[in-house]
Amino acid sequence: MLNYFAFGLSIESEFELAANPHATGHSPDVTIHAGRVANSQGKTSSQEETVNIRHVGKFHISQGREIVVEADLAANMELIRVLLSGRMLGYLLRQRGWLPLHASAIRMGGSAVLFLAAAGAGKSTTAAAFYRHGYSVLSDDISPVRVENGRVLLSPGVARLRLCPDAAEVFRSIEPTPKFVFDKHNFRLRDPHHLHPLPVTRIYVLEDGSPTRVEAFTPLDAVRVVGKECFIMLHRAGHEVLSAHLRDCVAVLERTHVRRLIRPRDLDRLGHLVRVVERDLAAPSSI
Amino acid sequence: MAVAFYRVEIPMNTAEKLDRTAVWTPSKNVVACDVEGEMVLLDLQSGTYFGLNPVGAEIWSQLSQKKSVSEIQQHLLGKYRVTPERCEAELQNLIGQLSERGLLRSGNDDSTA
Amino acid sequence: MPVKDTSKICEQELLLCSAAASFDEAACAQFRRLAQRDLDWKYVLETAELHGLLPLFRSRIEQFFPGALPTEISGQLNRACLANAARNLALTGELLRILALLEAEEIEAVPFKGPALAEQVFGSVAMRQFCDLDILVKPESVVRARDLLASRGYVPEFTLSPAREAAYLRSEHAFQLRKPDGHVVVELHWAFGSKDQAFPLRAADVWRRLRRGKLQGASVGVFAPEDLVFYLCMHGAKHRWERLEWVCSLAEFIRRTPDLDWHALLEMASDAGALRGVYVALLLANDVCALPLPASLAKLAVADSTARELAAKVRTCLFEPEPVHRTREFQRHTFYLRTRERLLDRARIVWFSCARIPHPLAQDWELFRVPPRMMFLYYVLRPLRIFRDYGRRILQG
Numbered sequence: 001m002l003n004y005f006a007f008g009l010s011i012e013s014e015f016e017l018a019a020n021p022h023a024t025g026h027s028p029d030v031t032i033h034a035g036r037v038a039n040s041q042g043k044t045s046s047q048e049e050t051v052n053i054r055h056v057g058k059f060h061i062s063q064g065r066e067i068v069v070e071a072d073l074a075a076n077m078e079l080i081r082v083l084l085s086g087r088m089l090g091y092l093l094r095q096r097g098w099l100p101l102h103a104s105a106i107r108m109g110g111s112a113v114l115f116l117a118a119a120g121a122g123k124s125t126t127a128a129a130f131y132r133h134g135y136s137v138l139s140d141d142i143s144p145v146r147v148e149n150g151r152v153l154l155s156p157g158v159a160r161l162r163l164c165p166d167a168a169e170v171f172r173s174i175e176p177t178p179k180f181v182f183d184k185h186n187f188r189l190r191d192p193h194h195l196h197p198l199p200v201t202r203i204y205v206l207e208d209g210s211p212t213r214v215e216a217f218t219p220l221d222a223v224r225v226v227g228k229e230c231f232i233m234l235h236r237a238g239h240e241v242l243s244a245h246l247r248d249c250v251a252v253l254e255r256t257h258v259r260r261l262i263r264p265r266d267l268d269r270l271g272h273l274v275r276v277v278e279r280d281l282a283a284p285s286s287i
Numbered sequence: 288m289a290v291a292f293y294r295v296e297i298p299m300n301t302a303e304k305l306d307r308t309a310v311w312t313p314s315k316n317v318v319a320c321d322v323e324g325e326m327v328l329l330d331l332q333s334g335t336y337f338g339l340n341p342v343g344a345e346i347w348s349q350l351s352q353k354k355s356v357s358e359i360q361q362h363l364l365g366k367y368r369v370t371p372e373r374c375e376a377e378l379q380n381l382i383g384q385l386s387e388r389g390l391l392r393s394g395n396d397d398s399t400a
Numbered sequence: 401m402p403v404k405d406t407s408k409i410c411e412q413e414l415l416l417c418s419a420a421a422s423f424d425e426a427a428c429a430q431f432r433r434l435a436q437r438d439l440d441w442k443y444v445l446e447t448a449e450l451h452g453l454l455p456l457f458r459s460r461i462e463q464f465f466p467g468a469l470p471t472e473i474s475g476q477l478n479r480a481c482l483a484n485a486a487r488n489l490a491l492t493g494e495l496l497r498i499l500a501l502l503e504a505e506e507i508e509a510v511p512f513k514g515p516a517l518a519e520q521v522f523g524s525v526a527m528r529q530f531c532d533l534d535i536l537v538k539p540e541s542v543v544r545a546r547d548l549l550a551s552r553g554y555v556p557e558f559t560l561s562p563a564r565e566a567a568y569l570r571s572e573h574a575f576q577l578r579k580p581d582g583h584v585v586v587e588l589h590w591a592f593g594s595k596d597q598a599f600p601l602r603a604a605d606v607w608r609r610l611r612r613g614k615l616q617g618a619s620v621g622v623f624a625p626e627d628l629v630f631y632l633c634m635h636g637a638k639h640r641w642e643r644l645e646w647v648c649s650l651a652e653f654i655r656r657t658p659d660l661d662w663h664a665l666l667e668m669a670s671d672a673g674a675l676r677g678v679y680v681a682l683l684l685a686n687d688v689c690a691l692p693l694p695a696s697l698a699k700l701a702v703a704d705s706t707a708r709e710l711a712a713k714v715r716t717c718l719f720e721p722e723p724v725h726r727t728r729e730f731q732r733h734t735f736y737l738r739t740r741e742r743l744l745d746r747a748r749i750v751w752f753s754c755a756r757i758p759h760p761l762a763q764d765w766e767l768f769r770v771p772p773r774m775m776f777l778y779y780v781l782r783p784l785r786i787f788r789d790y791g792r793r794i795l796q797g
Contacts, residue, residue: 220737223747239570239595246751250744318493318616321524322455322485323462329489331497336486351617 003028007093007144007155008195015069015077018085019158030065030092032084037070044236046244049091051233056080059088064095085158086141090231098144098155099248102229103203105138105154106130108281112154112198114143115261116229117206122265124161126206129270130277137161138198142231145200145252152256153197202281203253204261212263212273214280222258223249307357310394311350311382317390319347330390337390342367346381353394356382410437411444412719415453418460419644421651421689428464435461435468445477447719452529452645455481459527485526488515492525494584495533496618501552502537507545510536510610510621512589512631519615520622521653528645532585536603539569539590546575546588555580571595592631597638597736598748600672601630625657626665633681634674637739640732641684641714650681651689662697673742679707680739684714710738 004011005022012028037058040050049061056079057071067088071080090100103116104127115126127137139157146153205217205225217225227249228234237245259280263273313319316331326344328337339347345366349359356378363374385391414434420427448457458481461468469477492515502509511534518528537545543565546556554577560568573591578584593599606627613622623631632650641647654660669678679701685691686698693701701707713735722728733749740746 219743220746220750223743224750227747227751242751243748246747247744250747254743313617315618318489318496318525320485320489320492320519320526322481322526323459327482327485327489327526329486329493331493334490336489 006089006158007098007142008197009096013084015084016081018081018160018162030067032067032069035060035068035070037068040236044233044238044241046241047095049095051088051091053083056083059083061088061091061095064092064097067092082162087231090142093142093144093155094231094245098146099245099252100231101143101145101203101226102141102231103143104140104161105143105156105200107136107138107198108201110198111201112138112143112156113201113277113281114145114154114203115206116143116203116226118229121206121208123206124163125267125270126261126273128161128163129274131161133271133274146248147251147255148197150255152200152252154200155197156195200256203256203258204277205258207260207262208265209262210264212269212276214276215260215262217258217260219253222253226253226258307360308355310353310355311386311391312353312394313347313351314390314392319351328390330388332389337388342377343381346378350382350391355394408440408443408719410434411439411447414439414444415448415451415457415644416688416718418448418457419453419648419689421648421655421685421691423464423690427690431460431464432468435465441470441473445473445480449480449529450643450722451718452643453648454529455484455527456522456645456648481526484529488518488525488528488530491515491530491533491584492616495535496616498533498535498549498552498586499618499620501548502535502545505544505548507541507548508538508607508621509545510606510623511615512536512623513635516615516620516622517649520613520628521649521656525616528649532587534574534587534589536589536606538607539603542569542575542588542590546577549577549586549588553579554584554586573599592635593638596749596751598740598745599638600634600669600674600677600740600745601627605668606631625653625660626668629654629657629660629665630668630674630678633669633678634739636681636684637674637677638732638736640717640735641681642732644688644718647681647684647688651685651691654685654691662694666697666700673740673745676704676707676710676741677739679704680710680714683707683711687711687715688718706738710735 002013002016003022004013004017004019006017006019009029010022010026011017011019011030011032013032014034015032017032037050037060039058040052047063049059051059051061053059055072056075057069059070060066060068062068067084069080069084071077090102093100101114101116102118102123103114104123105112105114106127107113115123117123124140127140131137137160138154140161142157144155144157203226204214205222223246227246230245230249232241232245234242261273261277263269263276317328318331319326319328321344324341324344326339326347328339328347329335330337342363345363346359349362354362360371360374360378363369363378364371367374369377382391386393414431417427417431417434423431444457445454448454454477458477461474461477495511495515499509499511513534514528514530514532515525518525518530522528535545550556557576557578569590572594574587574589577586577588589603591599591603592601606623609624609627610621611624612619614620622628629650632646632653636646636650639646666675666678669675682691682693682697682701686693686701737746737749740749
């Protein structure tokens, strides 16, 4: 058994995860183990999720406490590790009452700034750019948030980044131990580990375009765009699950600033991107 | 559903006398509506439409309010310049025709048929 | 040579004039002035028909200016109104039979819209133009009611497996049935809108406040006045107030209900996040039908600039040619969205349009299929596709 710590949870796993190792101690919050998984029956419920991925295996996530993995014989174990550390943990966090945003997060001052986008759109690269400018990385792929006492809080994840080969090339000079993982390079960062939730000041939705700029969102567009990047299988979610999801999204988005961050996919322009964001954050915010 | 549409004329000859205290009410098999002062009736059993001119429409709406024959007569006498004899004759004639066609039923008969 | 006026402004003004719920001297005079002109009467009748306004228009002509119409047009109008009356009577008869049938099986049912509304608002089922019979039943008895209608010769629009039927009952709001001869369409409702429409009036509340009334002398359930007004306001919003008759029915009902509890109505609308929808409706009723509003209420409605803008938009678009189906659906959708104040409701309306269970009449039930009437929301579907690509990309690695 391996022990990890991420998103404020102690995790005991039979499978290797891309997460911070953790000393064995009290009983874990979450266990991940191999076992039989029945075929999925109908809709996602709020506490049960079955995911069947062809040529990889079946995953059953339940009660926010347990992930059972039935791997295919020919499954790529690296892929299982990526899925367990990403998507499956996302489903589990939802079951625990978090809104798991598909975003990377960095720390600015006492609070968190999130970069949200679909897979492959540059979340990690953007976070890496800020890392190079001296900011801490709070989370890479999943940024679980929820509203507490009227504030939106982020539960920090893992101080690591998965970068595409070309982006990795740029950052290689500053990173000590790159390890190629599956389709991306995995970097463990030297950041101090963040344990406690931090307030979220901004959510930037990454979009391609030029020049680099920040634009406003109508609230409805924000829900439409952010709502889909939340580790929820829309077509499988029943009305109750969708309703709850929507309620969570709206609650979060009403209490934080959501902006479009439009920038070219140009690794050479990342420094400029950081300055544009810094300037936007320094300006008095208005919704 | 047949869409026969014809007007019920009110002829002058008096049929046999009706009980003046009797109450006649629209049959449950009739639906009616006002179209600019005239009344269109539909007999749901035969699918036949009937039309009533404004005076006929007035009488129909009085019948719908469960007024007795003599009450309706009083009402008409107060509203139209007509002799009591002619009023009574026309009223009785219309009620006779309507009930003959099954559009009215005797007020004492509460069966739903 | 004089240039022929093709703008139809006078014709439209005359129709607007006949939509009024109350007439003062000036309004009567204007009606006469307009009716005296050399109008394109064919256009007047066609447009009146389109707006469900023929009976009301005829009634106004008879009331204020009998003999105004050319004989041929007058004959056409009378024939059309009589045919409408005849049709409506037949539909009303059928409705009463269905209600009796349901009652015999102890299924509670309330007729709404259609003949019930015509008689309630105008005192005659001939005064509105309608084609469907809408009946509200409780969710638990809708399947029984449908089967009962089927036994009376009605053919359901479709048949579903029990699992799909359960899903349909959860996400949709009505079953449609029709007589094989095609003349009668019955809609059995258990709610007032599908989940994606987040209709602000809940059927359960209507049931709770239900009253007794009469339809053709028979005792039937009727909505509490506040529920009916709220329903009419939001039904109009859902369809972007495309028919003048909807505004007229609302205005006339309010005019005839002096003891309407405005406070309760506004509270209900506010709780449902649809206050703006009510404001838009009242502004329209005031503007189009000259319905006087209580001063405090008018003040509230006028203070809402979005409501003002939406009402003005309806007013200017009333006589525009009907857009193609997709554009129309899109316009309706965005209009309805804007009548809702709360982000959550608006999000829900947009959201469920994409995540909803496809209507069974869609060709198949494939997961990502877009029902044809939702095609305009294609962009909302992108999330699902991206999500799918996400999975595929992982797998191909």
